[in-house]
Amino acid sequence: MTLQYAASGEKNRWKAITSFILKYDKYLMLLLFGVVSALITDKFFTLENTTNLLKQNAALGIVALGQLLVILTGGIDLSVGAIASLSGIIAATLLKNGMGWPLASLFAVVTGAVAGVLNGMIVTVGGITPFIVTLANMTIFQGIGLLLSKGRQVFFDCPEFLFFGQDYLFSIPVMAWIWFAISLLVLVFLGRTVMGRIIRGIGGNKEAVRLAGINTVLYESLAYIISGVLCGIAGVLMTSRLTLGSNIIGQGWELIAIASVMVGGGNFTGGIGTVGGTFVGVIILGLIGNIMNLLGISIYWQQIIRGLIILLAVFSSSRKKITA
Amino acid sequence: MAYLEMSGITKEFPGVRALDNVDFDLQIGEIHALVGENGAGKSTLVKVLAGAISKDAGEIRINGQHASISSPKDAIRYGIITVQQHFSLQSNMTVAENILFGSYPKRRRFIDWKSLYDKAESFLAGIGFDDINVKSTIAQLGVAEAQKVEIAKALYRKPRILIMDEPSAVLPKNDLKKLYLILDRIKKETGIIYISHHFEEIFAISDRITVLKDGKKVKTVLPSEVDEEGLVKLMVGRELGDMYPAKKQPAGEEVVLSVKELTTGKLNKITFRLKKGEILGIAGLIGAGRTELCEALFGLVPLTHGEIMVNGEKIENTSPRRAIQNGFGFVTEDRHKTGLILPMAMRNNLTLAGYKKVCRCSFIDTKKDIAAANEYVEKLKISTPSIEQLVEFLSGGNQQKVVLAKWLFSEAKILLFDEPTRGIDVATKTEIYRLMRKLTMDGVSIIMISSELPEIIGMSDRILVMKDGCITGELFPDETSEEEILSYAAGLKAANQG
Numbered sequence: 001m002t003l004q005y006a007a008s009g010e011k012n013r014w015k016a017i018t019s020f021i022l023k024y025d026k027y028l029m030l031l032l033f034g035v036v037s038a039l040i041t042d043k044f045f046t047l048e049n050t051t052n053l054l055k056q057n058a059a060l061g062i063v064a065l066g067q068l069l070v071i072l073t074g075g076i077d078l079s080v081g082a083i084a085s086l087s088g089i090i091a092a093t094l095l096k097n098g099m100g101w102p103l104a105s106l107f108a109v110v111t112g113a114v115a116g117v118l119n120g121m122i123v124t125v126g127g128i129t130p131f132i133v134t135l136a137n138m139t140i141f142q143g144i145g146l147l148l149s150k151g152r153q154v155f156f157d158c159p160e161f162l163f164f165g166q167d168y169l170f171s172i173p174v175m176a177w178i179w180f181a182i183s184l185l186v187l188v189f190l191g192r193t194v195m196g197r198i199i200r201g202i203g204g205n206k207e208a209v210r211l212a213g214i215n216t217v218l219y220e221s222l223a224y225i226i227s228g229v230l231c232g233i234a235g236v237l238m239t240s241r242l243t244l245g246s247n248i249i250g251q252g253w254e255l256i257a258i259a260s261v262m263v264g265g266g267n268f269t270g271g272i273g274t275v276g277g278t279f280v281g282v283i284i285l286g287l288i289g290n291i292m293n294l295l296g297i298s299i300y301w302q303q304i305i306r307g308l309i310i311l312l313a314v315f316s317s318s319r320k321k322i323t324a
Numbered sequence: 325m326a327y328l329e330m331s332g333i334t335k336e337f338p339g340v341r342a343l344d345n346v347d348f349d350l351q352i353g354e355i356h357a358l359v360g361e362n363g364a365g366k367s368t369l370v371k372v373l374a375g376a377i378s379k380d381a382g383e384i385r386i387n388g389q390h391a392s393i394s395s396p397k398d399a400i401r402y403g404i405i406t407v408q409q410h411f412s413l414q415s416n417m418t419v420a421e422n423i424l425f426g427s428y429p430k431r432r433r434f435i436d437w438k439s440l441y442d443k444a445e446s447f448l449a450g451i452g453f454d455d456i457n458v459k460s461t462i463a464q465l466g467v468a469e470a471q472k473v474e475i476a477k478a479l480y481r482k483p484r485i486l487i488m489d490e491p492s493a494v495l496p497k498n499d500l501k502k503l504y505l506i507l508d509r510i511k512k513e514t515g516i517i518y519i520s521h522h523f524e525e526i527f528a529i530s531d532r533i534t535v536l537k538d539g540k541k542v543k544t545v546l547p548s549e550v551d552e553e554g555l556v557k558l559m560v561g562r563e564l565g566d567m568y569p570a571k572k573q574p575a576g577e578e579v580v581l582s583v584k585e586l587t588t589g590k591l592n593k594i595t596f597r598l599k600k601g602e603i604l605g606i607a608g609l610i611g612a613g614r615t616e617l618c619e620a621l622f623g624l625v626p627l628t629h630g631e632i633m634v635n636g637e638k639i640e641n642t643s644p645r646r647a648i649q650n651g652f653g654f655v656t657e658d659r660h661k662t663g664l665i666l667p668m669a670m671r672n673n674l675t676l677a678g679y680k681k682v683c684r685c686s687f688i689d690t691k692k693d694i695a696a697a698n699e700y701v702e703k704l705k706i707s708t709p710s711i712e713q714l715v716e717f718l719s720g721g722n723q724q725k726v727v728l729a730k731w732l733f734s735e736a737k738i739l740l741f742d743e744p745t746r747g748i749d750v751a752t753k754t755e756i757y758r759l760m761r762k763l764t765m766d767g768v769s770i771i772m773i774s775s776e777l778p779e780i781i782g783m784s785d786r787i788l789v790m791k792d793g794c795i796t797g798e799l800f801p802d803e804t805s806e807e808e809i810l811s812y813a814a815g816l817k818a819a820n821q822g
Contacts, residue, residue, distance in 0.1 A: 194679050194686050197672055204665035211622075211654060211662055212677035212730070213645035271667040 025316045026264055026280045033287045041294045049290070051173055055241070057286040058175035059084070059234040060253055060260075061279065065186045066227030067257040068278045072190075073223045074203035074270025075123060075130035080231050080257055081250030082141035083115045087235030089145045092245025095156035104161070108239075109232035115141055116228020120221030138254070145247045154245035165241030175237050182230065187275040199223050203270025260285055263313035284313075325388060327352045327515055328373075328485055333382035335368055342368040343379070344539040350485065350515040355507060357530035358519045360559055361749030363719045364536040366519050370487045373517075374406045375399035403484030407475050407491050413462045420444035420458040423477045448476055452502040467494045468610055475503065479510065486510070487517045492525055493747060496610050496775075497810075504529050521749065523552045535559055560751045567754055568782035569761040579636075580769050581738055583621070586630035590616045592793045593630070598738065598771060601764040605784030605801075606773045608813045613793040614773040615657060618740040621771075622654045623647040634738070648677060653731025655724075657742040657773075663727040666716035670708055671697035673715050673726055678734035700729040704759060721752025728759065739763070741772040745779065757783060777806040791815050 021028060063080045070077040091108035095101065115137070122133045167174045190196035198219045201209045210216045231250070238249040263284055264277025288309055292302045326349035335343040343365045350356050358366045371377045373384065375396045384391045386402055393399050413422050420441045421428075429439040444458040453472045462470055471494050478486060492500055507516055507529065520526055526533060527547050535542040535558040542558050550558070581598040590613045598604050606614050619625045621632065623641035632639055634650055641647040644654070656662040665673055674697050675682050682692040697711040704725045708718055715726055724744070731739060744760070745753045760770060760783065774780050780787055781801045789797040789812035797812035811817045 192688050192690070194683050194688060197679070197688065201665045201668060201672070201676065204667045205662075207662045208665050209676065211624075211644050211656065212734075213643070213648035214676075215645070269667075271665065 022316060026277055026284065026313065029263075029313065030280055030284055030287070033284060033291065037287065037291045037294070040291070047171065049294075051168070051171065051176070053283075053286055053290050054176035054179070055173040056290075057282050058173065058179040059237045059241075060256060060286075061179045061282040062182050062230050062234045062237070063227075063250075063253055064257040064260040064278050064282050065182060065275065066230035067254075068261050068264075068266060068273050068275065069186070069190075069199055069223040070130070070227050071258070071261050071266050071268065072200050072203045072271060072273055073220050074206070074268075075220070075223070076134065076258065076268070077119065077224060077227050078131065078134040078254045079115065079119060079138040079141055080227060081253035082138040082145070083112050083228055083231035084235040084238065084250035084253060085247050086115065086141045086145040086148075087112045087232040088239035088249050089149050089154055089235075089245040089247065091161075091236050091239050092154035092156050093148060095158045095161060096154060101158050101161040104158075105164075105236045108236045109229055112228040112230070112232020112235065113225055114228070115231070116225035117221070119228065120224030123224065124217040124220045142247065149245065149247060151247070156244070162240050162243060164237050165239070165243075175241065178233070178237065182233070183275055183279055190275060195219060195222065200271055203272070205271075256285060259310045263310060281313075284309075326350060327387060329385040330369075330373065331383050331385075333369065333372055333384075334380050335365075335372060335377065336380050341539050343372070345382070346536070346539070346541045348534060348541070350517060352484070352513065352515050353511055354531040355511065355516045355518050355529050357526045357533045358517055358536065359521075359526060359533060359555065360536035360542075361751055363538075364559070364749075365539040366536055367489060368539075369536070370406065370489060370517055370519065373399065373485070374404055374487060376406075400481070403482070404487065405478045405481050405483035405485070406487040406489065407478045408489060413470060413474060413477070415463040416461055418459050418461055419448075419456055419465075419473050422462060422473055423447065423458075423480050425477065447480055451476060451479060451506050453499075466610070468496055468499060471495055472499060475506075479506065483514055485515050485517070487519075489519045490521065490747070491518075492520055492522055494610075500525070521747070523555060526555075527552070537561060556750055559749075567757070567778075569758045571761075571785060580634060582633040582636075584631050584633070586617075586620060586632065587628050588616065588620050588625050589628070590625075590793045591620060594793075594795055596788060596795065596798075598769050600769055601767060602785045603760065603764055603770045603772055603783055605780040605787040606771060606790060607775075607777065607780045607787055607809050608790035610775070612790040612813065614790050615742055616793070617790070618654060618742055618771065618773065621647070622652055622740060648734055648736070651735070651737035652740065653677070653734060653736025653738070654740045655727050655731065655742065655744060657746065659720075659723050659727050664715050664723060667714055669712045670701075670706070670715050670718065670726055671711040674700055674711075674729050674733060677730050681733070696733060700733060703732075704729055705755070719752075721748045721756070724748055724752075724756060725759075728756075732763070737768055739768055739770045741770060741774075743774055744772060745774075745776070777809055780809065781806065789813050 063084060067077055067080060087108040090111045091104050094104035094107055119134055119137055122128055123130050126133070164174055164178070169177055190200065198209060198214055199222065202216055202220050206216055235250065239245050242249065260281035261273055261278050262281070264274065264279070264281030266273030266277065285306065288306055289302065292305065297305070328350040330346070330348040333343050333346045333348070334341070346365065346369060348369065358369065360366050368377065372379045373393070375393045375398050378394060384393055391402055393402065414425070423444045424440060429436045429443060431439070441458050448454055448456055448458065453476055456465070456469055456472060462473065465473065471491060475491060491503065495503065518530060530547055532544055533547060533550070533555070534544045535555065537559060578600040579597045580600045583597070584595050586594040594617060596604070606617065608614050616625060620627060621641065623643045623646055632641060639650045641650060641652065660666065665676070671693060675693055679688070682689050682696055694711065700706065701708065701711060706722050706725045706729065708722060715723055718726065741760070745756055748756065764770060772783060781804070784801050787799040787801060787804065787809065788795050789799065789809055791813055796815065797817065799809060799812070808817070
């Protein structure tokens, strides 16, 4: 008997450990990668590398927040990269034609909003699966971008506009400040506003929300619209950072944004996911690239390793769901 | 020696010991009922047996031999088949494809469709479920039909041990009778584990009854050794007292809701009045249009004709939003599908319909939100570790209370209940009944759909019976009987409604 008790004590300890790991998985992962980076290279904790990391991921981080909202409704937005590219091209084209930077930026963001309205209305009013809608719209938005730019990069001359993407405030990139600010806004939006709560509720059970007398069409669309606006902002930031408008600035973003939400504990079933998790998810994925670059790992291997880490993270959050 | 012996079965989930050293045995040729309140561990026990979840400790022996069951596949190899509480059918496949799933007849390597349909048809006819078209897809069927297909699918696999997890919850009476006949017939070569909340059928069909409570086995008894009260006592661990609260006051004369010639696709000129503080029971068979009536009142189905008056004023409930503004609340039939946001905190579910009361300029006033949640936890005695608990981890009865709290918080004055106590254990049931009665004394009026006739008679101040979208009778609980209600529901009797 005593032996059995000892064994069960051992078992409990293991359970406690696993549940601890599962609970803080993404933060532990972040810590792990931080330590690994610090050990393998002395360049990692330099100010330059840190600010670089933030700068490289700020635009994507903003897009991921929009993606989070859409995933919370139980949907998906595959058109984020295309919207960002298109917004960037609009901004660059307008600047090139001599428009002032505030107005050009505004137009770019409005473009994102319009794209989001399109996504949202087709999904909600049209009743078509988000995957298909945003996949189709992705190619449409890409096409519009190519048409406007004739497939070329769009250069402009407007030094003031470069403030967003290239300047620093208190030695932190302006882009990163904007990312932090938007993260905070979305955090408040989700945690403290009725709209945020309804968006999360729609993913959890749309019918229950509708029966509670709430206009689900409006709020579900809102998630896509906010996603579009954030993509517009990201497009403006990238255009400023690269000093040109290009059709490929947002290429592949949809996948990284989705992966970030998932690594951060989000779930396609809807209603599950957090701003903090998504923020950490973006940093983790960025950090992996950063480490591998510092180590000089070939870009081909980087792809494989990144994929494995996404799988590992999602595996961990799926275990959490089962044991919870 | 019993054919199946489970001994010392223990299963722990984080924070709760779902099964604690449970012994259970089953013989070929018996129906062994498994009863207990929600959360007693009935489903967990049969899931362990069916390989759906792994046990932490204990042994399963079949035919005297140690049986290692660690997956559904293992269980099926031992001839253990489950009729699921939640359907395991492929909704886009036909009835025939589902029944014969995995063992399709073939001709020259291709599926022989004709023989597939023939086989399914003759099998269904053989068990008496011959009213189902084998070529329709599951999605086209109603819940009761789907449940019958589910049962047929299980029987087709010629089980040695058949597990039935609340098969009767959605079946109408005549189908139940057929089911009992089938069970009686296959019993010769099969052991049947039968989970149910309905005492009537437990006493009617079972050979032995095992009672579980809080994950522990209380006792195994013969149906001849106990009566309903005794069984409830074993399940709950105490005496319950009266199931239904006394109908304290005659409903007042003030009419809160008056419905005139309400007509929709399924409803035909429904006319009735609901008085303040009254519980109006709506009886009828499945498909009689009872749910449709609630949906029409709640703005989910457009009216083609007729009018609704609340407190003497004509209103138009064109959407749930309008209905809520007009003081309606709708406790739906399926709280998981339409009542609750499962992965969300209890507190947030509670204020969903009345969120305007806890927000200022569309920002949620967390203090008010928490205060509201605490108030209703107290008022309705919702047992939850915290108001931040996700509702998916609450028991069925507490989930139902959260749904109810949601409508109370939105200040509903006319509450529509569709099967208010489905899948809820006996102790919580009486609590819900008391709560409903208390609400009426606070001036709330209730329309209650129920398929359980004792509940209809026990709770209603007045009963309307529906058939084919019409009201066929108005009865008073003191002067009527289950038989009379049924005869109106089946159309054997019809009254001119005044």
